[in-house]
Amino acid sequence: MKRDQAAEGYVRSAPAAPAVSGAVPIEHLEEWQINSWSKRFGVGRTTDDLDLNARGHLRVALFQWRVDDSYSHPIAEVGLGGIPLDPMAKKELEVHLDGDLKAVHEAAKRNAEFHWHNDLKVISWPEHRRRVLLGQALRACRELKVELLVLPEVSVRPDTVEWLKGELLHHPGLAVLAGTYRLFEATSNHTEHLKEKLTLLWQPEKIEADAFGLQGDARVMQF
Incomplete structure (x- = not known):
């Protein structure tokens, strides 16, 4: 066999390059999570769990994430101010704003909220992000049989609570002990204006809801 033929044969028989070790098929992540959680000690309800509940013990989860501060006026979360863009990109987009988008952008600046007088439903990226993260947290609580989910302070809005x-x-x-938020009313002389609210939401088990006479949407109690 000639040298060039031998080299050609060697190249053809070489194994394919292995896949990058860091690559993870994220489409299976939720499936792996559920499988892992189902194998954890104490996830399933046992007579010991029921006994602990009867003695006032709760399984509590603390949820931490990078929060969008809800201590500021809600208008700070709409328009360009609420979108996670590079400052230079935002500056370039500002020149193209007009109408309500321009007005809300101007009013979203600190101490300029009083410039906004319209009553409109607008999209909030931070609120969308909250709901996606909280949806996953609720799913984890269900799988891990958590009974109380505690959220950080100034991490929600009234819309989030609803x-x-x-x-x-x-x-x-x-x-769910829904983290505090600052309440902003339309008029500064409103008795609830600038109050800091803390909300506890509870959805009782069916036997408890029936005992309380709770039906439909009223099954979720708010304190």
Whole structure:
């Protein structure tokens, strides 16, 4: 066999390069999580769990994430200010704003909120992000049989709390201590204006909800 033929044969028989070790098929991540959680000690309900509940013990989860501060006025979360863009990119986009988008962008600046007088429903990227993260947290609580989910301070808005009430209808037995938020009313002389609220939401188990006479959306109690 000639040298060039031998070299050609060697190249053809060489194994394919291995896949990058860091590559992870993320489409299976949720499936792996559920499988891992199902194998953890104490996840399943046992007579010991029921006994601990009877003695006032709760399984509590603390959820931490990079929060969009809800201590500021809600208008700070709409328009360009609420979108996670590079400052230079935002500056370039500002020149193309007009109409309501321009008005809300101007009012979103600190101490300029009083410039906004319209009553409009607008999209909030931070609120969308909250709901996606909280949705995953609620799923984890269900799989791990958590009974109380505690959220950070200044991490929610009134709209978030209303959304959570609807979501808890699908999570009987779970309570959420929804982190504080600052309430902004339309008029500064409103008795609730600038109050800091802390909300506890609880969706009782069916037997408890029936005992309280709770039905429909009213099954989720708010304190």
